[in-house]
Amino acid sequence: MTQKNTNQEIKNFVSKIRIACNSDNYLPLHLHEPCFENTNASKYVEQCINSGWVSSSGNWVLKLEEEICKLTSCKHAIAVTNATSGIRLSLHLLGVSRGDEVLIPSMTFVATANAVSHLGAIPHFIDIEEETLGIDPDKLLVYLKTSTSNVNGQLINKFTNRSIKALMPMHCFGMPAKVDKLQSICEEFNIPMIEDAAESLGSFRGGKHTGTFGKLGIFSFNGNKIITTGGGGVIITDNKEIAENAKHLSTTAKVQHPWEFIHDQVAWNDRMPNINAALGVAQLEKIQEILKFKNKLYMSYIKHLQSIKFMDLVKNPYNCKSNNWLITFKINIEDDSKARLVRDEILTISHKAKIFLRPIWRPLHTLPMYSNSPKSDLTNTNKLTYRLINLPSSPQLVC
Ligand SMILES: *Cc1c(COP(=O)(O)O)cnc(C)c1O
Numbered sequence: 022m023t024q025k026n027t028n029q030e031i032k033n034f035v036s037k038i039r040i041a042c043n044s045d046n047y048l049p050l051h052l053h054e055p056c057f058e059n060t061n062a063s064k065y066v067e068q069c070i071n072s073g074w075v076s077s078s079g080n081w082v083l084k085l086e087e088e089i090c091k092l093t094s095c096k097h098a099i100a101v102t103n104a105t106s107g108i109r110l111s112l113h114l115l116g117v118s119r120g121d122e123v124l125i126p127s128m129t130f131v132a133t134a135n136a137v138s139h140l141g142a143i144p145h146f147i148d149i150e151e152e153t154l155g156i157d158p159d160k161l162l163v164y165l166k167t168s169t170s171n172v173n174g175q176l177i178n179k180f181t182n183r184s185i186k187a188l189m190p191m192h193c194f195g196m197p198a199k200v201d202k203l204q205s206i207c208e209e210f211n212i213p214m215i216e217d218a219a220e221s222l223g224s225f226r227g228g229k230h231t232g233t234f235g236k237l238g239i240f241s242f243n244g245n246k247i248i249t250t251g252g253g254g255v256i257i258t259d260n261k262e263i264a265e266n267a268k269h270l271s272t273t274a275k276v277q278h279p280w281e282f283i284h285d286q287v288a289w290n291d292r293m294p295n296i297n298a299a300l301g302v303a304q305l306e307k308i309q310e311i312l313k314f315k316n317k318l319y320m321s322y323i324k325h326l327q328s329i330k331f332m333d334l335v336k337n338p339y340n341c342k343s344n345n346w347l348i349t350f351k352i353n354i355e356d357d358s359k360a361r362l363v364r365d366e367i368l369t370i371s372h373k374a375k376i377f378l379r380p381i382w383r384p385l386h387t388l389p390m391y392s393n394s395p396k397s398d399l400t401n402t403n404k405l406t407y408r409l410i411n412l413p414s415s416p417q418l419v420c
Pocket of ligand 1: 102132242
């Protein structure tokens with residue numbers, strides 16, 4: 022392709038994005054906007070305000086937790102202030118502490134690693150695979166066999182001599198990672214799995230909801246996620262004891278008493294405020310409709326973008342139902358530097374046309390605070406870094 026041809030192709034591509042979204046030429050197309058139309062959002066938030074119970078206890082929180090249990094078929098849900106604190110609390114509940122390592126993908130939002138660091142633990146980066154953009158189970162298995170040893174039932178990193186305490190896969194853009202396989206690997210190596218399911222509410226692998234394969238799973242309700250509480254998150258688990266501890270430690274470890282302030286541990290203030298939960302309940306009433314719109318948008322992108330030569334739409338993984346949180350395409354140019362040039366050109370041209378495409382995150386092992394963290398071979402991560410771009414994915418684009 023000559024430069025001129027490439028530019029022409031990219032312009033053609035950008036105009037097809039608008040067609041796929043059924044959008045007016047002048048409207049800005051953002052990555053993901055919350056959807057409050059035709060919901061009970063204002064009504065429930067107003068009821069919450071009028072009740073006076075706007076803070077960390079109240080019925081909306083309980084209602085939200087109940088609805089999450091129904092949607093995911095899990096036994097317990099604990100609503101928290103955001104997914105970052107939910108992940109940090111969950112890791113703490115599994116016994117992760119200062120000097121331990123936690124296996125996570127390098128290709129994830131920075132919060133996955135930050136939650137590990139907040140406990141004084143060290144993220145240990147693992148490669149992803151192209152199909153799901155989640156941790157590659159085959160590569161992980163080989164890596165653990167060659168790089169770790171088992172000392173008195175503890176999994177030890179042979180190179181750092183630190184204890185590896187957990188594996189935390191992430192469901193990238195809503196696409197379920199191969200958590201069934203990853204869970205068996207965890208059993209073989211005797212470590213718990215916890216799922217960063219921040220992006221995957223409404224996504225299933227083989228009919229089982231993401232977040233329910235590991236000991237704990239965490240969803241985010243940040244403003245850009247599939248549904249929102251303004252800011253918030255929820256931890257799910259089938260383990261009663263873990264659930265009780267999660268509730269206790271998210272509410273300053275206060276022992277129930279009509280008036281005394283008795284706290285039995287150093288703990289956090291992680292509980293979701295009732296006013297956020299009121300908004301969340303209204304959002305959960307809408308989630309099936311949102312999922313339907315998202316699927317329609319995904320189909321529309323498949324239809325309109327299939328003729329574009331330099332890219333492939335990233336398809337939902339086999340035997341999975343994805344929530345299509347962020348619909349993604351991959352630049353299929355072999356040469357690394359050429360792919361990166363085309364990527365930058367796509368971003369420049371689309372932003373000029375007010376279509377705010379976003380590249381995938383810089384992998385975490387390239388960020389200054391994580392550049393010395395332990396890591397496996399990251400060939401796929403590095404290869405995909407400059408090839409993946411998210412399309413405008415708001416559900417209201419097709420409704
Ligand atoms: C959004 C997100 C988080 C953090 O969620 P917050 O609720 O904003 O703290 C964590 N991990 C991943 C993969 C995310 O996308």
